[in-house]
Amino acid sequence: MKHIDVDWVIATDRQCEQVIQSGTVRTHPDKDYTVHVPVNNLDPDQYYYYRFSSLGAQSIIGRTKTMPQELVPELNMAVVSCANYEAGLFNAYGLIAEMDDLAAVVHLGDYIYEYATGVYGNKSLNRKNVPPHEIVRLNDYRTRYAQYRLDPDLMRLHQMVPFITIWDDHEIANNSYTTGAKNHQAEEGDYALRKKAAEEAYYEWLPITQNMEHLYRYSDLGPLGTLYMLDERLAARTAPASGVDDPVYLDARQVMLGQEQLDWLEDKVKEKPEGWHLIGNQVLFSLTHAPGRKPNMDSWAGYPAERLKVLNWLEEPDVQNVILLTGDSHSSWAFEVPRSISDYRSSHRSLAVEFATPSITSANADESIPLDTVLHIEQTMLHDSLNAAMKYINLHDHGYILLRIRPTEVAAEYRYVDRIDVPSIHQRTAAVWRVLKGSSFLTK
Ligand SMILES: [Fe+2]
Structure with a gap:
């Protein structure tokens, strides 16, 4: 060799x-x-x-x-997820690369997608996955990373801004957990070997400390606060329940973080109680109610026992200023995080806030249903009393969140690109949601 x-x-x-x-x-x-x-x-x-x-x-x-060690007036991060090569051009990455005041890109996962060419994406674009088959073995994952890293927008972004990354499911296979994945079939071989290959290529191809015991970790932002990156896929996640009627659905052994990771997070937050606590969280923590749709068992909705543990922790009086940063859903959301929706409606209490970032390119709702219908669904959901803690929804745009972290407030700017089917440098800020220090409520 x-x-x-x-x-x-x-x-x-x-x-x-x-x-x-x-x-x-x-x-x-x-x-x-x-x-x-x-x-x-x-x-x-x-x-x-x-x-x-x-x-x-x-x-x-x-x-x-x-990162700063002293208190700075503002620290900015671009929060991104879900960049499917075959779905479109990474215009959003290119736009972020041109910003001059970014501390980091926080990548919440789906940095690559594992599919064969032509399976998931826009077939009319000349963007074909390499290798052309679904990636399963080490060399497949390596080649797919190499292809992504040669994309000019992603290359430029890595050149200009440091990345803080966590994997979600597609760095391994769709809806992955510790012992399997929805998109892993027996004929593809041993899942443990596939997972090992995916992990190995991830550690090789991303700017990340080598030989770590686990991927979950934190970045110290100085007196402003701390960014924690959670691993909700491979650290401990158990196989999801098939639905709310599944006998395992409420079982306390159903976990996404596992006790060790949760203990680590709680201990870390105690170390610097006065700062912002930004939690890089892959899948939606807030519950959403959509007409005719069942709860997503791959999100926190599928792990109610551990979700309750997190809520109990968030309710402790010394756990303040928690902001969940979420990827995975290919949609933009802003939520207040109550203990339950009935508690929220009766006492109007919120324990944290959640900002969910849109996809860079991965399909969102209007790529499968007409835009008019999507806009109608958005309004219906926003006005559903079961979604009372939901303050913002956009199921149809691609882009990123620019997070402005300041001593007294954090502002999330939802920025969208105009298109992903051709190169474009046009973007717009469609919404800005803020949370004030000491509050867990959102204001415009
Ligand atoms: Fe995704």
């Missing part, structure tokens, strides 16, 4: 000339020739520039930024 030595430099200027640290790292086929360099002793709240060189060639220059 042939290894390659890769030189790296990190500098303080855009031309990468004022080098402050450098080194050489060895990579080899067992890592798919990927390179990860942990860099320490950097100053807080600073831009840095880096470059790799090897085999007589130089990489493009990348930019990153360290």
Whole structure:
């Protein structure tokens, strides 16, 4: 097996000339020739520039930024999820890359999709998955990541802004959990091997610390607060119930986080009680009621016992300023998070807020039903008293949330691209929802 030595430099200027640290790292086929360099002793709240060189060639220059240690007036993050290559162009990624004041891209998962070409997406676009079959083995996952990483918008975004990522289901297979996935069939082999391959390629191809015990982790934002990234797929998730009538539905052994992860989160939040607690959460925590639709067993609605544990924790008086950041649903939402909808209606109490980000490209409702019908469903849902804690809904646009974290408020700007079938640099901010420090209510 042939290894390659890769030189790296990190500098303080855009031309990468004022080098402050450098080194050489060895990579080899067992890592798919990927390179990860942990860099320490950097100053807080600073831009840095880096470059790799090897085999007589130089990489493009990348930019990153360290988190602040002092209280800053504003820290901005783009919150994204669900970028299906075959569904459209990653225009939203390209637009985020042009922003100059971002601390990070928070990626809540579905960074890749596992499907064969032509199965899920827009067949009229010339964007075909590589390899063309459903990805199952290690080399398949590696190749799919390589394809995504060559997309010019995603490449540009990685070049300009640091990523904080968590996987959702499609980094493995649709609706995955620890022991299986809806889109894993027996003829595709042993699920444990597939999961291992998917995890390995993820750690290789994403900018993430190597050899971690588990993927759930946190980023310290200084006195402003903390960002926690939860793993709701592979850390502990049990197989979902088939529906609310399934005998296991209410069973306390049905978990998405597991006790160890939940204990970790609770302990971490206690360490810095005064800051914002931003929780990167893959699937919707808030319950939604849609005409003629059953609760989604793949979301928190499918795990009521553990959901109640989280609500009990959120109700503790010293657990304040919690914001759930959610992906997965390919739709935009803003919710207040009550203990229950009846409690909300009688006492108007809210324990947290939840901002759910739209997809970068993955299909949302108007790609399967006419837009007029979707708009009608949105209004019906928004005015349904069972959805009283839902303050905002958009089931038809693609884009991202720009989160502005300030000492006294957090504002979520819902930004949408005009189209994904051709390159476009047009976007609009359709809504801004805020939560004030000390409150768990949303205001415009
Ligand atoms: Fe998705």
